[in-house]
Amino acid sequence: MAQYASLSEPDPEWLKLGPIPSLYTTDIVEFRNTWNAMCDSANSQVEIDDCFCLGSLNDNDKMLRSLAEDLRITCVSVDYRKAPETPFPASLDDDYAGLKWALANAKNISLDISKGVLIGGLSAGGNLSAVIAQKSLRDDEIRGKITGQLLISPFLLYHTAYPDRWKSELLSKKQNEDAMILPDKALELYTDLCNVRRSMIGAYLGDKPENAFNPDFSPLLAHSFEGLPPAYIQIAGCDPLRDEAFYTANFLKRLV
Template identity: 40%
Template sequence: MAQYTNISVPDPEWAAISANLPERAPFVSIPAFRERVAALRAKINLTADKGATEGLTVIERKIEVVNGEIRVRAYIPDSQENEVGGFPLMVWMFGGGFVVGDIDDDDVFLRNTAVHSRIVCVQGDYRKAPEYPFPAAVDDSYAALKWALSNSSELSIDISKGFIVAGASAGGILAAVLAHRGLKDPEIKGKITGQILLIPTLISPFAYPEKFKSELLSLDKDEDKHMLTKRDFPRGYEAYHGDLHATNLEVSPLLAESFRGLPPAYIQIAGLDLLRDEAFLYERLLRDAGVPTKLDVYPGVPHGFYVVFKELTATKKQEKDFATGLDWLLGRSS
C-alpha cells in the first residue's frame, strides 16, 4: 500500500551490508535448506553471547503428543527478596518456516528474557513438516502450553500476573493460532492475557482472499533478495499443509470471521519483509475488533534482520522494544 512506501526504503546500514551479500541461494530441497540453516546457525553461535547462566533454573522434560513425544524447556528466574509468589508465563514458539528450527535456536534470547523481564519462558520443540505436517506444529505447541499450566507450581508460574503466547515468523502464526484456540477451550478461555507476534506470517500465500488483495502487496513486491524471497517462501507452507488446508483458520488466522475477545497484541514488523502487509492488516483487524494493540515498525530492514545482523541499530532497537512491549502486555508500563 502507498502508505508503506517510506518504510520500504532500505535502511542505510542494511544497504551497506546487503551490497556485499550474495543473493539468497535458490531453494533446492528441504534437506539442503536444513543444512544451509544449520551452517548459518553454527556461524552465528561462534560469536554469539551465551545468554544468562546465573539467576535462573532451566528445566527440560519430554511430554507425550499425538503419535509421539517432544521436548519442552522452561526458563525460571530465581526469586528475589521483593518477589512474592510465582512469575508470569510466556509460551514461546520458534520460527523456521515450519520446516527448520528447534528449542535451541532461541535459548539465549529466552534465558535473557526470563532473567531481565522476570517471567517464566516455556517452549516446546514442535515437530516440523514435511515429516509432520499440519496440525502437528499447532498441536505440539498447544501441548507445551498445557504442560506449563499443569506444572505451574513446579515451574513457579502464576498466570494471574500474566499469560502470554509469543513467537517469531512461523512461530508468530503459531502464537496467533494458540490465542484463537484458547478462546474455544473451556480450560484456557479468558486466561491468555497477551500475544506477541514478531515479524509474523499470518496467512498461507495460497489463501490470499480477494477482499484483502489491495492490502496484501508486500509478497508481490519481493523487495529483499537476501533473507526471505517470494521464490522460496511458499516452500515451507507447501510442506506444512499441502493442498488441503490453506484456508483452515489454524493455518491462516487472518481469515478468521471474528477477532473479538482475543488478548492484547504486541506486533513487530520489518519494512522490507515479504510478510509486512499481512502483519499490518492483522493488527488493523484486531484493533477494529476492539483488541488493544501496540506496534513497532523497523523501516528498511528485511525479515529476520535481528537474528543475523546484531550490529544494526535497528536490531538494538528491536531488542529494547521487545522488553518494552512485554512490559506493556504485563501491565508494567503504559
C-alpha cells in the first residue's frame, strides 16, 4: 500500500548490523534440522520464525512460559505435522484438533474459558490462527468460545491469489524486495509453487497450487469477516507480507 512505503526504509541503527547471512538455500528437511538444532543448542533462549515446514515446540517455549508466569494465564502450544511430508491442510487440521482438545479438557489444564480464550501465532502460526478463528464460526461445538486473536507478522494471502482489484495496493512484496531478513530472493524460495522440493509454500500446497485461493490457506479471501473475535495484529515494516496484514486490519476495523 503506497501510504506505507516509508515503512520499508530500515532504521539506520539496524543497517549498522551489516548483511544478515541467508539460510534459505538448503533442502527443506535439512533446513528444518538446522533450525531445530539452533533452537535446542540455545536452550530456547532465542525465538525464531516458524513456517509450515519448520519449527518445533521448543521454538517459543521460553516466551510462552514467561507469559504464563507473568500474566497468570494458561498457554497451550500445539505442534503440527510439517510439509513436505504432510502437505496442506495437515498443519491446520492438527492445530484445530489441538484447540478443540484444549477446550474439551479445560479443567484439567487450568483453563478458565469464562475469562477468555486467545489464539495466536507468528508467521505461519498467524496464518493458522486466523484460519482457525474463521473455521470456529462454522463449528457449533466451539462457536463463540474464541474471544481474541494475536497475529504476529501473519501470512494471510498468497501473492498468486491477489484479486485484480487489490493488486495496485498490495505493494510490500516489491517495496521490500531487498529487505535484510526476508528479501525477495528468500521469499521466492519460500513461495515458488513450481519448486516443491525447495519452496516452503510449494511444499505445503503439494501439487495443488489452486489451494492458494482457498480461504483455509489465504484467510484474507474469506467470504465474510462478520463474527470474528477482536484481533491484535503486529506488523513489520520491512516485511513482504506487510500490506496483506494492513488489509486484514482494515476489514476488521469496519466491523467495530
